Amino acid sequence: MEATFDWKSTFDHLAPQLVLYARQLVDSKADAEDVVQQAFVRWWRRFPEGDSSHIPLLYAAVRTIALDQRRSDHRRVNREAKSEIAVAGENAPAFDPKPEQKETAAIVDKALQTLPEDQREVITLKLWGDLTFNEIAAMTGSSINTIAGRYRYALQALHKKLGHLRADLLGESHSPAINILPFSPTTEAMS
Amino acid sequence: MNNEINEQELENLLRGLAPAAASPALVQRVDDELKLDMSWLSTSRPKPRQQPRWLMSAGWAAMGAAAAFAVMSYLPTQNAQGGAAALATAPATIREWDDEHGNSLHRGRSLNDDKLALVVSRELGTWVDPRYSSQMTVDISSRQQLLQPVSFR
Numbered sequence: 361m362e363a364t365f366d367w368k369s370t371f372d373h374l375a376p377q378l379v380l381y382a383r384q385l386v387d388s389k390a391d392a393e394d395v396v397q398q399a400f401v402r403w404w405r406r407f408p409e410g411d412s413s414h415i416p417l418l419y420a421a422v423r424t425i426a427l428d429q430r431r432s433d434h435r436r437v438n439r440e441a442k443s444e445i446a447v448a449g450e451n452a453p454a455f456d457p458k459p460e461q462k463e464t465a466a467i468v469d470k471a472l473q474t475l476p477e478d479q480r481e482v483i484t485l486k487l488w489g490d491l492t493f494n495e496i497a498a499m500t501g502s503s504i505n506t507i508a509g510r511y512r513y514a515l516q517a518l519h520k521k522l523g524h525l526r527a528d529l530l531g532e533s534h535s536p537a538i539n540i541l542p543f544s545p546t547t548e549a550m551s
Numbered sequence: 552m553n554n555e556i557n558e559q560e561l562e563n564l565l566r567g568l569a570p571a572a573a574s575p576a577l578v579q580r581v582d583d584e585l586k587l588d589m590s591w592l593s594t595s596r597p598k599p600r601q602q603p604r605w606l607m608s609a610g611w612a613a614m615g616a617a618a619a620f621a622v623m624s625y626l627p628t629q630n631a632q633g634g635a636a637a638l639a640t641a642p643a644t645i646r647e648w649d650d651e652h653g654n655s656l657h658r659g660r661s662l663n664d665d666k667l668a669l670v671v672s673r674e675l676g677t678w679v680d681p682r683y684s685s686q687m688t689v690d691i692s693s694r695q696q697l698l699q700p701v702s703f704r
Contacts, residue, residue: 523556
């Protein structure tokens with residue numbers, strides 16, 4: 361009997377990261393999903409075993425298709441500018457946060473959008489795509505040092521934007537201690 | 552106390568955010584496309600037959616052997632016909648004498664040259680074995696200088 365591989369579990373596992381990555385390269389979530397659809401089908405035809413060692417190639421396919429799509433985007437943007445339906449879902453959230461993470465997710469999403477695209481791409485692939493610097497370098501055609509540098513710069517930039525929001529971002533669970541006193545003993549002692 | 556988030560915390564925080572799930576429509580579209588793919592594959596592409604690899608090599612070898620046998624069995628027949636013709640027109644032993652310089656003996660300036668003649672010979676021998684209908688033809692060529700017993704000067 362011919363073995364059939366379950367593409368759905370592979371897709372369920374990979375699709376959120378792929379869509380997030382595609383969203384860094386194209387304008388809308390709808391476009392990103394189109395890109396992911398094409399890339400995944402192409403990849404699955406090529407590697408129907410769903411081997412995890414080929415996952416970087418899937419991201420590479422997403423990248424290629426997204427960049428191709430972006431090149432032919434001008435006409436589409438002009439066409440959709442007249443359509444209100446087409447822009448529905450453009451601002452769909454990039455993350456699926458737990459209730460306590462909602463605010464953090466919104467802040468991070470906003471901060472991510474301020475990064476240069478090449479840095480955003482690297483940080484997405486590294487943090488959510490779980491790719492190594494080597495794999496990212498191979499798929500983007502850049503040197504590993506360049507990729508590591510972009511990642512470092514991106515983290516620094518995010519740190520500048522988010523660093524002062526420690527309490528908001530980490531929430532109470534990450535705070536060193538819940539201060540129920542009306543004054544802080546350490547502040548008192550130092551003053 | 553440092554109220555700023557450090558980079559490690561930031562990295563962990565970012566990793567902790569789960570990307571939004573793909574929409575059900577996307578899953579459906581991929582499903583449709585892959586189903587279409589599978590149905591097309593199952594109808595248009597025959598299943599590869601499970602046959603041992605050596606079978607193909609053995610098949611080719613057998614075909615090669617058959618071709619070689621056919622050629623071998625054809626060639627002796629042709630030789631037999633040619634041989635028969637040679638047998639009919641030529642005696643069993645043919646001895647030819649020829650002069651390298653136009654049907655005349657070579658004459659040199661020196662006495663010794665005059666006494667030397669170049670003899671080119673070709674001997675054809677044909678044997679037929681009636682038991683096996685086989686035929687063997689031998690062609691022996693030779694080229695030698697002969698010392699003439701008399702001077703032509």
